[in-house]
Amino acid sequence: MLSRLFAAEIHVSLKAEELFMVGPLKVTNSMLYGAICALLIVIFMIVMAWRIKLRPKKGFSAIVEMITEHVIGILEGPFSSREKAVKYAPYFGVFFLFIMFNNLLGLLPVVGPGIYSSVEGAHVPLLRPFTADLNGTVAMAVFAIVLVQYLSIKEQGGRFHLQHYFGDKPKNPINLFIGLLEVFGEFTRIVSLSLRLFLNTAVGEILVSVFTSMILATGRTPIAVIPILLFEMLVAYIQAYVFMVLAATYLGLATGHHDSTDDHHSAAKLTNRLAEDGKG
């Protein structure tokens, strides 16, 4: 039974395998898993939204409330105000929930080399964690960065958004050069966000499967994998946390500048008023 659930032979593949075609689109096992996961989260959240009450009873609704409060608490750091954190929690909480669900459900034996599907004679795992596929993480990172740009423009306007890159005087060659570097930095952010998430999850999957097959090869029950699974649960949380906090930090940096210039103006006004009072 165990050897059927945990495959005895090591199945290590960095790329997601193709399952079937829908028109011109190749559907891979990670896409299938990502769609199932997204559907599960949507259904779960809609059911929870129906059950919203002023005083939640024990059970799942309390857990969802705890997660929401946790996300808002984390976002208070990058935005440095609770009001903004509550405002942006739906956008960034999505990343947290999706990555967390993906990584945690990916630890189940049925995901990865658990259930096989035979495609053209070859055995291919039916499900693969969405975050263990570079295509998936790049898509998420691109979405996050585009969302940050959109929210920043919506929050402070296009002019101030460009000022975040090029400063007050964009014709100054130094400001222009720094601005171009900042724009290039947005692309490196996509690379770093996506590679970090992909490598952590993919390496975790490989680690679990290598340890399991090593122990199963000696004919013993793979109890020693449990600490690694616990470690992977920690990694799942940390990666979801890091992705969300970094995306929120990028938005906080882009919009915080505007706030700080306001503060600067108000501070200048205050000093002017004080000086006038002193003169009077």
Add this chain to the structure above:
Amino acid sequence: MVQLFAEVVESGTPIMAKSIMLGVAFAAAALGLGMVGANYMKALGRNPEAGKQANQLIIVAAMIEVTALLAFLLGAFLLK
């Protein structure tokens, strides 16, 4: 150490070269993570209020970790 590297490169045994690469990368990442943790503990000892900024610690740790994982990717899959 340098002599060892040179010998490995000359003898053309990729497994040995990859092993050394992974070993150095993981050791360096472990040292980096240790330094982050140690300095965080020192900062916490001096200034207990620093505990509120613990999220920065996790971000730095994740950034260090990804360099070791890049080496793993190169060593285990990409380099032939």
